[in-house]
Amino acid sequence: MDDQGIGSGDLTRMAVLALIGQRGPTSRAVIARDLDLSPATVSQVTRRLIERGVLEPLDFEPSIGGRPGQLLGLVATAGHAVGVKVAVDHLAIVDVRLDGQVVTSRTEPFDVMAPEAVGRLAASLRPFVDDGHSPLLGVGVGVPGIVNRPDLGMVDAAVLGWVNMPIGRQLRAELDTPILVENDVKALAIAERLYGRGRNRRNFVVITIGRGVGFASVSDGVVRRGASGGGGEIAHVVLSPSGPMCACGSRGCLEAFVGADGLVTAGRVAGVLRGNEGLGRLAELAEGGDGKAQEVFARAAQRLARAVATTMAALDPEVVLVAGEGTTSWHHWDGPFRATLARYLPASMRGVPVEVDSWDDTSWARGAAAIVLATPFDRNAFAGRQRPHVLARLHGSRDGIDEEAG
């Protein structure tokens, strides 16, 4: 067992599933070659995974000479996970198959400040947990805050009014299923690594724009959490101690300038927005060619790019992925963002591509589900004490797993 409680049998199974998840249908010979395993080990591990309904034999691959190998594919319905994104005023919930496909999704109003908010969260999740189809591997919860350990699920999220809130423990008690809790942007990075643009990249960063500003990094294939889960919190680096108030309680954070509220404040100061007009109106004006409104987005983009340039110099990513609900207005950010990055980055990094994700309402919740779904595929997924429970639901009982673990 290593420090995350993973046995060698678990590791071999994970490596096989990860390879097939990434390549698609694969023969036993290719698995043995790519993972440097003996044919006997491969046939033992894959036989067990087929018995458990996680892999299925498919066609024979065409071969030039020699014996054609039978391809093994992942059974997408062998397990599923529920993901929920907790926002101040709503929940987005998805049910996702092993291959990342969303089966059902739902958005509902939620008052995070209400008494018994966690009980209500559990009540909203219960119909997804009890639906009785393929094995539920667990529930992933994405929150806009800091989570010290996903398996314990203690949350600090100023914007939700949660301080040391034991969400993981409370939901486990209510739902009796594995629960993993993670910062929502780190969860998105996990989803990118598993299903998205990060699939074939070991080093990348994710930035999100919208209500807040988010940042997460993947280095050598691992989502960086730092000592206490706060790795990547560049949103709350103070740019100007006398700047506008931030939701975190400090003044002049990056987020206070480039988050939704910061843009609206800047729009008012610039005389573009009046009364109760908000971000929607600012985008509308920029769309219509209002130079002052466009300037508000441009300034925010420049601030964001300067902050991101520093992190890029520290991390040396292959690509910058931009996501978040704010990307619907990305065309107002794009030019100034790229120009500023080019000006501030070390010369060697000026060619790093910036790619913008297509965004929809389920993206955050899909990220939350990915926290759970990464567990059987990725030895670096931080599932801690929840890992054996997630794996047992996919592979059968713990005893069944250990009988073949060498």
Ligand SMILES: [Zn+2]
């Ligand atoms: Zn702040």
